[in-house]
Amino acid sequence: MAEAEAPAEGRISESETDEGRTVHLSGRMTIRFIDPISRRLRALEADPEPLTIDLADIERIDTAGAWVLYRTRTAREAAGLPFQLTGASDKAEELIEQICSHTQPTKIRPDPMPGFIRTLEKLGAWITFVATTFGGFLAFLGLTLVSLGKVIAARRAFRWRAFINQFEAVGVASLGIIGLMSFLVGIVVAQQGAVQLRQFGADVFVINLVGRITFRELGVLMTAIMVAGRSGSAFAAQIGSMKLAEEVDAMRTIGMPPIEVLVIPRLLAAVFAMPLLAFYGSMLGILGGMLLTWASLGIPPATFVQRIQEVVPLTDVWVGLIKAPVFGLVIAVTGCFQGMQVRGNAEEVGLRTTAAVVQAIFLVIVLDAFFAVFFSAIGWN
Amino acid sequence: MALEDDRRGPVIRVTGLRNSFGDQVIHENLDLEVRRGEIIGIVGGSGTGKTVLMRSIIGLQRYTAGEVEIFGRRVSGLGELEELELRRQFGVLFQNGALFSTLTVAENIEVPMREFYHIEDALMDEIAAYKIAMVGLPPDAGPKHPSELSGGMKKRAGLARALALDPRLLFLDEPTAGLDPIGAAAFDQLILQLRQALDLTVFLITHDLDTLHTICDRVAVLADKRVLTVGTIDELLAFDHPWVQEYFRGPRGRAALASTAAGG
Numbered sequence: 001m002a003e004a005e006a007p008a009e010g011r012i013s014e015s016e017t018d019e020g021r022t023v024h025l026s027g028r029m030t031i032r033f034i035d036p037i038s039r040r041l042r043a044l045e046a047d048p049e050p051l052t053i054d055l056a057d058i059e060r061i062d063t064a065g066a067w068v069l070y071r072t073r074t075a076r077e078a079a080g081l082p083f084q085l086t087g088a089s090d091k092a093e094e095l096i097e098q099i100c101s102h103t104q105p106t107k108i109r110p111d112p113m114p115g116f117i118r119t120l121e122k123l124g125a126w127i128t129f130v131a132t133t134f135g136g137f138l139a140f141l142g143l144t145l146v147s148l149g150k151v152i153a154a155r156r157a158f159r160w161r162a163f164i165n166q167f168e169a170v171g172v173a174s175l176g177i178i179g180l181m182s183f184l185v186g187i188v189v190a191q192q193g194a195v196q197l198r199q200f201g202a203d204v205f206v207i208n209l210v211g212r213i214t215f216r217e218l219g220v221l222m223t224a225i226m227v228a229g230r231s232g233s234a235f236a237a238q239i240g241s242m243k244l245a246e247e248v249d250a251m252r253t254i255g256m257p258p259i260e261v262l263v264i265p266r267l268l269a270a271v272f273a274m275p276l277l278a279f280y281g282s283m284l285g286i287l288g289g290m291l292l293t294w295a296s297l298g299i300p301p302a303t304f305v306q307r308i309q310e311v312v313p314l315t316d317v318w319v320g321l322i323k324a325p326v327f328g329l330v331i332a333v334t335g336c337f338q339g340m341q342v343r344g345n346a347e348e349v350g351l352r353t354t355a356a357v358v359q360a361i362f363l364v365i366v367l368d369a370f371f372a373v374f375f376s377a378i379g380w381n
Numbered sequence: 382m383a384l385e386d387d388r389r390g391p392v393i394r395v396t397g398l399r400n401s402f403g404d405q406v407i408h409e410n411l412d413l414e415v416r417r418g419e420i421i422g423i424v425g426g427s428g429t430g431k432t433v434l435m436r437s438i439i440g441l442q443r444y445t446a447g448e449v450e451i452f453g454r455r456v457s458g459l460g461e462l463e464e465l466e467l468r469r470q471f472g473v474l475f476q477n478g479a480l481f482s483t484l485t486v487a488e489n490i491e492v493p494m495r496e497f498y499h500i501e502d503a504l505m506d507e508i509a510a511y512k513i514a515m516v517g518l519p520p521d522a523g524p525k526h527p528s529e530l531s532g533g534m535k536k537r538a539g540l541a542r543a544l545a546l547d548p549r550l551l552f553l554d555e556p557t558a559g560l561d562p563i564g565a566a567a568f569d570q571l572i573l574q575l576r577q578a579l580d581l582t583v584f585l586i587t588h589d590l591d592t593l594h595t596i597c598d599r600v601a602v603l604a605d606k607r608v609l610t611v612g613t614i615d616e617l618l619a620f621d622h623p624w625v626q627e628y629f630r631g632p633r634g635r636a637a638l639a640s641t642a643a644g645g
Contacts (some may be wrong), residue, residue: 008453011516029441029497030547030548031494031546032497034497034500034504035499035500035501035504038500038501038504041503061509062547062579063511063512063515063547063578063579064504064508064547067507067508067511071507082643094578095578097579098574102511102514102515103511103514104514104520106510106511106513106514106520107519107520107521107522107523107524108487108506108509108510108521108523108524109485109487109524110524189491194601297417322461344528345526345527345528346482347482347483355514
């Protein structure tokens, strides 16, 4: 096709006489060929020599071509330099006229700001954003707890069906991935532990290492991270899209408080599913450790289980199980809160979903540190 | 160039088109011709596949049988380059504007220019500014994001993007739906002006009877899985089919008819 177009290509040529410069344009003066023509004519805008543009050989002209001619003419006239347009067809004249009637000083980009002010503005915007988000989060948490209180006090109906659906999505549907992940983490911890402890001839302490770290920390922490990634993000995205589609507003007008309908079931699902998932994850982590110690250290599973009972105090199990529902609460509240903050466009859903996951994981780890200090302080070592 | 050789023939020719989703047949043996320089209105009840027809023509919908020609050239089976070449010949305004939400209005308009041609930034900005003015957006609309625009402004911005490359064929999917009557009338006039200035052929899907009366040269009626009839409004008024009669002779149809008659 390229060769078929060759004769129609827009061309520019120049000639100079005593009366000044003449620019001959030929072929198609369309957006496709306009760039070099535009550059040349722009350069000639301030040229003191009289300028004539000859359009007699133009085959076709579109608004882009007409614009360039209009721009050149306006610039020449504004500078008081002689300018002439010859050989323009009615069509070209008409298009240029059309453009005359549609010129307005139009902004294309936002107004530029001095760097320093811009930095200050960004800083200010960030501080306001953090402050309002924090305040909004507290308000949301309070509202959620009040609604929860009402549901518990049986002043409002509890949405069993939504709860069960969410419980399935958060808990049952994630059994596979959480189990696999915990199992692999158990293997890794046991393997690394075995390599290090073997140097001291203390292979058997691998069991202490795997048992205690899995029940106290890794089981629940890895589960929380997976739930944040899987369900926290889903909460934010679901509620966010519902906000965009005005579904949340529709609920309000029908008299269904969104907190009660959307947030409470998700929150309770996460709070109840987390301890179960964490326990399940810990068990599979232990299983992974057991298989590795059996395979690489030759410790039989029966011995492993017996040792676990001896070296892992029951308080370790409690530490994990007490933390789990708190993590579930944090994940659900963050996810739902971020979802509720969505307004404007689809991009916002993505941003809020990311924020939900990042904040949930961050909060889980911060809380985990507090728990560690707390449990040590009460002597649950 | 090949696409322009056929200056006399129809701009769009659809023959024997068949579209189906699963068991549900939308179009069966559908024929339609759009002539050069006309504004053709496509009407039909909900679910008769007006948008599907448009999507089939512009290549967004794979049809199961039939043939679509644009500028005398079969749309199916084109090579990648030929398809691009064809695509820059037409502009499409989607129902809700379909602006890229992460870009400003001006950037949206510049997208097709950047995609297809090498044009210096200054000229692109000038063209974008001119298009913004041409579709009747306010001067401060350029740096705004689509989420800051009202529904009518989004449509205008979408139209500006559709017109960015000065296409000769324009597809409009319900351009006046959701606009207030004043805005809708202004939009009608805008389309007429653009047709005049740019020699456009316009393929227009609409439910707006006023738009049909004001700007359409011919109207195609979709019913019974095909194009039932094509003609001027007067011809359709005389056409003996219950749906067509109901459509143009119903209370709203009569009102629109009366207002165009009164307005000249």
